[in-house]
């Protein structure tokens with residue numbers, strides 16, 4: 001299933017993260033009136049770069065900081081320290097320009113659930129300043145490509161399965177034709193067919209649109225199939241980075257990516273396989 005490593009070394013750097021830190025203050029004791037808060041780092045001094053046209057995977061268990069990292073890269077959270085730049089633009093200082101270049105898809109995508117995919121997407125298109133017919137055409141093409149039936153385009157979102165809603169979230173992210181795409185667990189909770197549809201779409205984005213893609217996942221086969229390089233994240237820190245083959249080699253002859261993950265992080269990803277709600 002593993003693909004051959006592509007040489008991207010001469011391509012420009014699309015995303016550059018340097019010493020990124022993001023912490024949250026949590027109540028850890030005290031009383032109701034005098035709570036004691038402790039600061040804990042969800043992302044703890046993370047540095048990496050991704051080249052144009054690369055698919056870069058961040059693999060880690062629940063609570064390891066994947067979503068926080070994605071949010072900090074997508075201008076939704078302001079880092080406590082460190083920098084993130086997209087094609088040389090700083091996500092904090094050049095936020096408006098950065099937003100034109102990137103988009104994010106997350107499992108907790110917000111929609112108007114009583115409205116149909118069509119209505120939701122046209123609403124977003126309006127916010128993005130896109131022409132209505134361009135947006136409608138683009139949305140329909142993407143949803144068909146993802147295996148959604150045309151009929152579903154007009155049904156209320158609340159009547160759709162989680163997998164279908166996820167596909168609508170992906171279609172929405174592509175209304176703006178982003179050059180950098182952040183996918184936070186794009187296939188978690190999807191059935192095998194939908195998972196495959198989404199994975200094929202990710203590969204197509206790279207090949208046809210020359211998009212740069214950063215995705216988080218719990219799924220080892222997915223990381224191996226899609227990603228040019230993979231980072232293992234544990235406790236907010238990157239503990240290893242490389243091609244799937246390089247990471248397997250770190251664990252020793254005949255070892256799997258999962259073996260490497262367990263060895264390098266001391267954690268077992270299988271324990272938090274997503275229970276489908």
Ligand SMILES: Nc1ncnc2c1ncn2[C@@H]1O[C@H](COP(=O)(O)OP(=O)(O)OP(=O)(O)O)[C@@H](O)[C@H]1O
Nearest residue numbers: 024025041042060061062063064065066067068069
């Ligand atoms: N808004 C927030 N306020 C307080 N703590 C937060 C917040 N968001 C995340 N955290 C904490 O930061 C840590 C990392 O969370 P994060 O959601 O980034 O992990 P994750 O790797 O995406 O997990 P999952 O696989 O469950 O999605 C966790 O300990 C979490 O409780």
Ligand SMILES: [Mg+2]
Nearest residue numbers: 066067068184
């Ligand atoms: Mg998450």
